Amino acid sequence: MSTTLCDPLETVKSPPDAGCVLCGHSATLGQAKVVCKVPSNVRMFQHEKFTVWRCENCRSLHSHENVDLDRYYKHYPFKQHEMNFATRCAYNNRLRLLRKRDVCSSDKVLDYGCGEGLFVDFLHEKGFQNVAGYDAFAEEYSNEAVLEDQFDVIVSYDVIEHVEEPRSFFDSLVNLLAPGGLLVVGTPNAEQIDLSRWEEFSMELHQPYHRHILSEQVLMQLGRDAGLKAEYVYHRFYFDTLYPSVNTRFMEEYVRATGSVIDVVVEEPQPGVVFRSPRLLFHAFFGYFAPPRGNMMAFFRK
Numbered sequence: 160m161s162t163t164l165c166d167p168l169e170t171v172k173s174p175p176d177a178g179c180v181l182c183g184h185s186a187t188l189g190q191a192k193v194v195c196k197v198p199s200n201v202r203m204f205q206h207e208k209f210t211v212w213r214c215e216n217c218r219s220l221h222s223h224e225n226v227d228l229d230r231y232y233k234h235y236p237f238k239q240h241e242m243n244f245a246t247r248c249a250y251n252n253r254l255r256l257l258r259k260r261d262v263c264s265s266d267k268v269l270d271y272g273c274g275e276g277l278f279v280d281f282l283h284e285k286g287f288q289n290v291a292g293y294d295a296f297a298e299e300y301s302n303e304a305v306l307e308d309q310f311d312v313i314v315s316y317d318v319i320e321h322v323e324e325p326r327s328f329f330d331s332l333v334n335l336l337a338p339g340g341l342l343v344v345g346t347p348n349a350e351q352i353d354l355s356r357w358e359e360f361s362m363e364l365h366q367p368y369h370r371h372i373l374s375e376q377v378l379m380q381l382g383r384d385a386g387l388k389a390e391y392v393y394h395r396f397y398f399d400t401l402y403p404s405v406n407t408r409f410m411e412e413y414v415r416a417t418g419s420v421i422d423v424v425v426e427e428p429q430p431g432v433v434f435r436s437p438r439l440l441f442h443a444f445f446g447y448f449a450p451p452r453g454n455m456m457a458f459f460r461k
């Protein structure tokens with residue numbers, strides 16, 4: 160079978176191929192059947208394109224170029240993320256899913272990759288007394304002393320796809336988990352991302368920040384390899400709620416309608432764009448019932 164190159168005008172250069180870091184298969188970019196050039200969905204870098212390829216063995220996606228990530232994170236729009244109505248709805252959804260797995264307010268919880276600690280603060284507000292956050296890139300939460308402890312519950316939302324070594328990252332989470340503890344990993348699902356329609360998946364692909372996007376089968380395998388039991392997989396993004404405009408379908412369509420950059424999610428809302436578009440208005444109210452499938456949240460028990 161021949162390689163699918165989604166943008167024929169672009170050529171793929173320089174493959175210092177190392178194989179798949181997730182399944183260990185010797186598949187390389189040079190042999191990949193599905194390769195695509197994907198532009199960044201951050202405004203400042205929108206003119207730059209990155210090579211994404213799929214491992215034929217485990218179906219995961221890899222971002223190929225070695226980039227200076229510091230340069231990209233320096234202008235990362237989500238540094239401006241603040242608590243607002245939509246975030247609160249989404250966090251309520253995260254908490255609902257945790258409670259379904261018997262998490263209670265006396266549990267010792269770690270949010271690994273907590274950013275500026277919004278979810279940590281949210282859990283404190285909800286009566287959780289024993290919540291810690293860790294994020295190497297946030298000054299307030301970068302104290303590694305936190306990582307000498309063990310936790311009943313570890314949550315890590317939108318993190319594993321950002322790291323260069325997802326396998327060792329996963330194992331380090333498992334090491335922090337107390338016996339019987341719950342590990343929650345929320346991340347895009349490579350199996351559901353169709354690279355030939357990359358425009359529809361620019362949020363999940365999020366180049367060049369998402370280094371390796373796991374397939375569900377590889378995430379399950381990581382769990383098994385670490386001796387964990389997979390209890391449940393939620394096949395939605397936690398942003399999916401029934402509140403008007405707080406659903407993933409609406410968010411993705413809104414981003415596309417406003418120029419396909421994710422910056423708009425943390426900027427002043429543009430209600431005019433929504434009211435002029437019957438499609439956006441429809442999804443503001445009913446988007447929950449047409450969820451994009453490009454995300455997963457897995458719950459593992461140690």
Ligand SMILES: [Zn+2]
Pocket residue numbers: 179180181182183184214215216217218219
């Ligand atoms: Zn693989």
